[in-house]
Amino acid sequence: MATNQQRREAAKRKLERQLVRRAERAKRRKIVGAGVVGGVVLIVAGVVVWVVNSGGSGDDTAAASPPPSSSSSAPPVPTLTNIPTQRTAMPKRPQPVANPTSCTYAADAQSPAGSKKPAVPEGKNVSSTGTVNATFKSTAGDIPVTLDRALAPCTVQAIKSLIEQGFYTNTICHRLGVTDLQILQCGDPNAKGNVETDGQGGPGFTLPDEYFAGEKYGRGILAMANTSQPNSGGSQFFMVYGTAELPATYTIFGSISDDGLKVLDQIAKTGIGTVGQDGATGEPKNPVKFTAVTVAA
Structure with a gap:
């Protein structure tokens, strides 16, 4: 142990x-x-x-x-998508406008007419029936249109008056859309081909809204531009040659002829030069200028 x-x-x-x-x-x-x-x-x-x-x-x-160049910072230029061949049906008012009717053209200090100072159209006893044929002659070709008094009598009255006073002669179409908004917009008297500043001018007065529920915008439609505010239309309008998914807040006042649509198609195929701030529309690559605008007798 x-x-x-x-x-x-x-x-x-x-x-x-x-x-x-x-x-x-x-x-x-x-x-x-x-x-x-x-x-x-x-x-x-x-x-x-x-x-x-x-x-x-x-x-x-x-x-x-390295800092991006000016070209790389600019939005890409949209390319043309398919142009529909089917015309859009012209709308019809659910209730006809009284004939004759009265129109109010209010003074507009926000959309200056520049050197063009047209007279205010007559607003009393304006017809709300019938049509007016006009032709916008341009550097790209003639664009015939039909103005429909039954759809928008006050708008047709104003546009006809501006044509007869030579308001649209020598003005350019400053905005082209080729993708989801296939339009050519014209009617700014101050447009100079500058995508940053064009689209601000008008005739010095405004037009009353005449759109109504159910209006559809598409190939062949002629409609007024506005500032998204009530009764803010002036002299600017847009011609639809293809697709245009828009709310029914733009007065339709006429249609474009088949020959006119061919001219618009060609303008669209030429494409956009400088893209605007929305990144979807811009100045036409080839300038479109109205050399004369006439109303059929």
Whole structure:
């Protein structure tokens, strides 16, 4: 049987072995920890090098990249989509307008007429029956149209008056759409072919709204432009040669002839030059100017 002295010595040796094993384990942990830290440092350093060399991501990319040129910052020019061949049916009023009717043309200081200062149309005893045939002679070809008094007597009265006063002669069509909004917009007396400033002018007076529920805009439709405010139409109008998914808030006042649509198709195929702020429409690539506008006797 072991003596007390022997037991104490055995316990001491056991404790020493435990301390040695603990020290060895601690040493291994330090080695492993140092390796992990070193690996992390290497990984981080590698990522930093990669970020610096590749330009990074997010906001840093914009800062590290060279500034975009004026051409790259401009919106891409839309390309022409398919033009429908089917005409859109002309709308019919659910209730006819009284004949004759009265029209109010309010003064408009927000849409200046520039050097063109037309007289305000006569607003009393305006006919709401019959049609008016007119031809917009342009540098792209003649665009015959038919104005329908039954649809919009006050609008037809105003447009006819402006034509007879020579208001539209030597004005340009400043806005062309070739994708979801296939239109040619004209009638700004101050348009100069500058996509940033065109589209602000008018005749110096406004027209009353004459749209009604159920109106559809599509190939062959002639309608008034406005500022999205009530009774804000003036001299600007748009000719629809294709698709135009729009709310029924633009007065339809006539139709475009087959020959006129052929001219519009050709204008659309020539395409857009400079794109406007909406990124979808812009100045026609080949300027379209009205050289004369006539009303049939």
